Amino acid sequence: MYCFLRFSILLVGLIVSAGSYAVNAAQPLTTADDLGPKVEQPIEFPHDRHAGDAAKGGMQINCMYCHTYARRSIVAGIPPLQKCIGCHQNIESVRETPRIKKLFEYWEAKKAVPWKKVHDLPDFVRFNHERHIQRFVFAQNKPVQEACGYCHGDVKTMTVARRQKPLSMGWCVSCHQKDHPVDATSTKTTHGPNDCWQCHK
Amino acid sequence: MIENSFNRRGFLKVLGWGGATVALSGCGNTSVEDGREFVTSYVQTADYIIPSIGTYFNSTCAQCDAGCGIMGRVREGRVLKLEGNPKSSINNGKMCGLGQAGVQAHYNPDRIREPLLRNGDKGEAIPWGKALELINEKIGGVKAENIAFLTGGVSGHVKALLKNYLDALGSGHHYVYEAVAPSIMRAANRKTYGVEMPRLRLDKAKVVVSFGADFLGAWISPVHFSQQYARFRKADNGERGVLVQVESKMTLTGANADRWLAIRPGTEGILALGLINALAAAGLSVPGDVAAVVREYTTDRVSKDTGVSAEHIGRLAALLKERSPSLVIAGSAAEGYAHGSQNATAIALLNQVLGNVGKTVEAPSSIPFPQMAPSTGNRFALQSLNDNMAQDKVKVLFSYGVNPVFTAPASMKLKENLKKVPFKVVFAHYMDETALEADLVLPLNSALEDWATVMPEYVAEGAQLNIQQPLMEKLYPGTLGMGDILLALLKQRRPDEYKGYEDFYSYLRSAMVSNKGALGGSTTDDDTFWDATLSHGVVKLVSTPVNMSGNVSAKGLVVPGPFAEDSAYPFHLIPAVSASLRDGRNANEPWLQESPDPLTTIVWDSWVEMHPKTAAKLGIVEGDIVEVASRSGAIKAQVYVFTGIHPDVISVPLGYGHEAMGRYAKGVGVNAFKILDPVFDKETGELAMHETRVKVSKAGRRVVIVKDEGPAGGNQMGRKIAVRVSSNKVNLSEEV
Numbered sequence: 001m002y003c004f005l006r007f008s009i010l011l012v013g014l015i016v017s018a019g020s021y022a023v024n025a026a027q028p029l030t031t032a033d034d035l036g037p038k039v040e041q042p043i044e045f046p047h048d049r050h051a052g053d054a055a056k057g058g059m060q061i062n063c064m065y066c067h068t069y070a071r072r073s074i075v076a077g078i079p080p081l082q083k084c085i086g087c088h089q090n091i092e093s094v095r096e097t098p099r100i101k102k103l104f105e106y107w108e109a110k111k112a113v114p115w116k117k118v119h120d121l122p123d124f125v126r127f128n129h130e131r132h133i134q135r136f137v138f139a140q141n142k143p144v145q146e147a148c149g150y151c152h153g154d155v156k157t158m159t160v161a162r163r164q165k166p167l168s169m170g171w172c173v174s175c176h177q178k179d180h181p182v183d184a185t186s187t188k189t190t191h192g193p194n195d196c197w198q199c200h201k
Numbered sequence: 202m203i204e205n206s207f208n209r210r211g212f213l214k215v216l217g218w219g220g221a222t223v224a225l226s227g228c229g230n231t232s233v234e235d236g237r238e239f240v241t242s243y244v245q246t247a248d249y250i251i252p253s254i255g256t257y258f259n260s261t262c263a264q265c266d267a268g269c270g271i272m273g274r275v276r277e278g279r280v281l282k283l284e285g286n287p288k289s290s291i292n293n294g295k296m297c298g299l300g301q302a303g304v305q306a307h308y309n310p311d312r313i314r315e316p317l318l319r320n321g322d323k324g325e326a327i328p329w330g331k332a333l334e335l336i337n338e339k340i341g342g343v344k345a346e347n348i349a350f351l352t353g354g355v356s357g358h359v360k361a362l363l364k365n366y367l368d369a370l371g372s373g374h375h376y377v378y379e380a381v382a383p384s385i386m387r388a389a390n391r392k393t394y395g396v397e398m399p400r401l402r403l404d405k406a407k408v409v410v411s412f413g414a415d416f417l418g419a420w421i422s423p424v425h426f427s428q429q430y431a432r433f434r435k436a437d438n439g440e441r442g443v444l445v446q447v448e449s450k451m452t453l454t455g456a457n458a459d460r461w462l463a464i465r466p467g468t469e470g471i472l473a474l475g476l477i478n479a480l481a482a483a484g485l486s487v488p489g490d491v492a493a494v495v496r497e498y499t500t501d502r503v504s505k506d507t508g509v510s511a512e513h514i515g516r517l518a519a520l521l522k523e524r525s526p527s528l529v530i531a532g533s534a535a536e537g538y539a540h541g542s543q544n545a546t547a548i549a550l551l552n553q554v555l556g557n558v559g560k561t562v563e564a565p566s567s568i569p570f571p572q573m574a575p576s577t578g579n580r581f582a583l584q585s586l587n588d589n590m591a592q593d594k595v596k597v598l599f600s601y602g603v604n605p606v607f608t609a610p611a612s613m614k615l616k617e618n619l620k621k622v623p624f625k626v627v628f629a630h631y632m633d634e635t636a637l638e639a640d641l642v643l644p645l646n647s648a649l650e651d652w653a654t655v656m657p658e659y660v661a662e663g664a665q666l667n668i669q670q671p672l673m674e675k676l677y678p679g680t681l682g683m684g685d686i687l688l689a690l691l692k693q694r695r696p697d698e699y700k701g702y703e704d705f706y707s708y709l710r711s712a713m714v715s716n717k718g719a720l721g722g723s724t725t726d727d728d729t730f731w732d733a734t735l736s737h738g739v740v741k742l743v744s745t746p747v748n749m750s751g752n753v754s755a756k757g758l759v760v761p762g763p764f765a766e767d768s769a770y771p772f773h774l775i776p777a778v779s780a781s782l783r784d785g786r787n788a789n790e791p792w793l794q795e796s797p798d799p800l801t802t803i804v805w806d807s808w809v810e811m812h813p814k815t816a817a818k819l820g821i822v823e824g825d826i827v828e829v830a831s832r833s834g835a836i837k838a839q840v841y842v843f844t845g846i847h848p849d850v851i852s853v854p855l856g857y858g859h860e861a862m863g864r865y866a867k868g869v870g871v872n873a874f875k876i877l878d879p880v881f882d883k884e885t886g887e888l889a890m891h892e893t894r895v896k897v898s899k900a901g902r903r904v905v906i907v908k909d910e911g912p913a914g915g916n917q918m919g920r921k922i923a924v925r926v927s928s929n930k931v932n933l934s935e936e937v
């Protein structure tokens with residue numbers, strides 16, 4: 001039953017997206033081709049374990065607990081190692097697992113974990129996390145995971161994150177052209193900025 | 202001409218292709234660095250460190266000796282841009298272009314990255330431990346009096362450590378050398394005011410007469426003077442100050458003056474005395490002995506000697522009489538002669554007669570920690586070191602913060618004399634001309650990754666100690682700060698005294714904290730005091746104004762007449778100090794090479810500045826390559842024809858013409874230091890920088906000068922951007 005429901009939602013999603021594709025002749029939304037390369041990370045970080053649903057063994061941690069800079073900076077940032085350790089020094093149960101052992105090795109050597117970039121834009125594009133998070137999460141009261149998911153996909157189901165969307169200009173614009181309410185209660189709508197210099201400064 | 206191997210067009214082509222590749226990979230659906238680049242992540246960080254948002258840390262600019270306070274914008278652990286520190290009374294939050302290029306000294310690709318020991322023609326990388334041990338060994342083998350330390354201007358805790366090290370060695374031979382410094386003026390000031398560097402208050406003056414002091418460009422503390430100048434021009438009472446610049450070659454300050462007077466080189470003192478005479482004639486009370494001396498300097502004679510018209514002398518005297526207080530400044534152009542001291546004294550006398558002392562010439566403040574007070578340098582120091590080397594009296598030589606092989610005139614034969622020194626240690630950032638002669642090269646941290654304290658020579662208010670602190674981690678693990686090296690050397694000599702300090706930082710912290718009472722921290726605990734000190738970047742010291750004791754007497758003041766004609770070498774050479782290149786120590790910072798000279802707009806090369814009349818007489822046009830030959834040598838460079846220069850004078854900027862140092866400096870332009878004649882100021886023994894006589898001859902080729910201005914000073918296409926009025930249409934009686 002559960003499986004079936006999910007499947008049908010996916011189907012609806014596909015049809016809707018196909019429909020909007022046909023009507024707006026915009027860039028396609030997520031397709032298999034939009035997946036970014038598989039990025040190998042020094043530690044295979046389990047996003048699903050940290051952010052996933054409780055029903056599936058996840059901890060349901062808010063994205064912004066670790067990616068704390070997203071709401072106040074143009075980049076979301078990687079949390080400092082001290083944040084990982086802050087929790088993990090009190091979680092004895094996984095202390096001896098290979099990934100956590102590796103984590104503590106970095107900590108003891110006082111070396112930052114050399115995480116690789118998964119989402120990157122060309123240098124002539126200036127994407128601002130703060131603007132999006134402030135708009136969707138704080139003004140419109142959207143769930144954090146949904147707001148982040150517009151661009152990052154369903155990270156809570158992944159281990160190491162992988163790019164899910166094309167992040168091309170056409171794809172950005174397809175969203176910026178959509179009307180959305182200015183805030184959670186208002187009936188007034190607006191759409192994302194359309195000026196070149198918003199992103200190309 | 203850029204004579205080195207890279208050709209500009211080829212360079213641009215390569216850049217174009219590179220750019221295209223990057224752009225292509227950036228288009229389409231691929232993100233550029235997915236899975237390749239690393240994300241900045243920290244082990245531990247303060248809450249205020251947010252990726253992509255700059256954090257500012259205060260430090261001190263080390264690009265020139267003015268010691269402005271700076272704030273470095275640091276992002277993701279890298280320093281990106283420098284601004285002025287508003288807390289520093291020297292620059293009040295402003296900076297100059299030279300200071301801005303400080304980041305290029307830091308990120309410079311030609312920095313030395315590890316200690317190098319000479320092995321034949323090559324430098325072999327060796328570990329620091331071995332390098333320091335080698336120094337210890339060499340020093341042990343010679344007598345203390347045969348050890349010499351040559352440095353640029355030093356101050357603060359590095360100076361204190363250096364002195365302790367020299368004491369520990371038992372050698373007092375510390376030579377402080379500055380290639381371009383107002384040392385004759387300092388001596389004259391000491392005589393006339395009792396202090397070397399009185400405070401000049403342009404902002405309080407109603408008229409400023411500057412004898413070749415380029416205080417807006419390259420003189421002493423240009424950012425500070427520029428701010429004073431702004432207040433002088435737009436005073437609170439609405440009265441606009443009048444600036445008259447008297448010099449033989451137009452400087453940036455000259456270009457800003459209300460009246461620029463081209464004076465025959467070397468006759469500045471005559472004009473000053475002539476002005477006193479004219480003022481006395483106009484009724485200003487002048488002491489009897491002064492009046493007696495200046496009596497013979499009648500306007501007619503002065504006009505004949507100096508080339509300044511009698512009309513202008515009269516007008517200048519009237520202006521000075523009418524508007525008081527005024528300020529008269531003796532700059533490098535006045536002091537650069539064998540009679541430079543007399544010129545400077547005559548100019549100081551004019552200040553005295555005008556009653557400016559105490560009004561616009563103020564007493565500086567006492568310095569509470571004399572062991573940290575700045576040691577200022579001169580050229581005489583290099584001369585005496587050179588003599589000692591020639592007589593084999595120097596066995597071990599240390600050189601820090603100077604590049605004498607580049608800045609010494611060829612006639613000194615410094616390079617040959619250096620060869621007589623068996624062991625030479627050079628502390629350096631680049632393999633410059635002096636480092637190439639060394640036996641051991643020790644690479645220094647850049648100013649943006651080093652600890653130090655700096656006490657500038659010219660401080661605007663009170664006394665001040667500047668903090669220089671790292672704005673980011675060291676780029677190369679193999680470099681060390683000067684303080685750290687001195688501390689390590691001191692540990693060899695006085696282990697008991699210094700072993701408690703792990704590094705220079707811990708020494709500095711404990712030295713500062715243990716004196717916190719005198720540094721304004723008596724009521725705070727150590728950590729709070731130290732944190733506040735670092736966050737402010739400057740420490741105000743408790744001090745009182747010193748007494749200005751000296752007195753100018755006209756007795757014995759003889760200013761020689763104008764130079765006799767020299768038919769073999771008809772022109773005076775003025776080696777110009779430009780605002781960005783100064784003595785050439787920053788020549789490997791490409792922004793400085795690329796930023797156009799403010800007056801000629803020339804980039805990436807030297808030039809020979811010449812009056813149109815002179816050029817016509819010699820049959821020379823712009824772009825001709827000429828040979829400029831003095832009795833001591835010759836250089837070749839392109840001619841730039843410019844009206845802002847006396848017809849008897851030609852001028853070549855300093856700082857160009859490096860034979861080493863790095864990719865941006867090497868082979869660009871010619872080195873004017875080399876052809877300076879060995880003429881010295883009679884009183885101080887200083888090299889007289891403006892005494893060199895030269896001849897000019899065409900060398901055959903002609904080039905297109907690379908400069909920003911268009912033909913004929915910029916084609917305005919009828920837009921009246923800068924309106925010109927021909928001189929016969931100007932009503933001179935309304936002008937200064």
Ligand code: SF4
Pocket residue numbers: 262263264265266267268269292295296297298299300301422423424
């Ligand atoms: S005047 Fe000197 S110290 Fe001040 S900003 Fe310019 S280069 Fe730096």
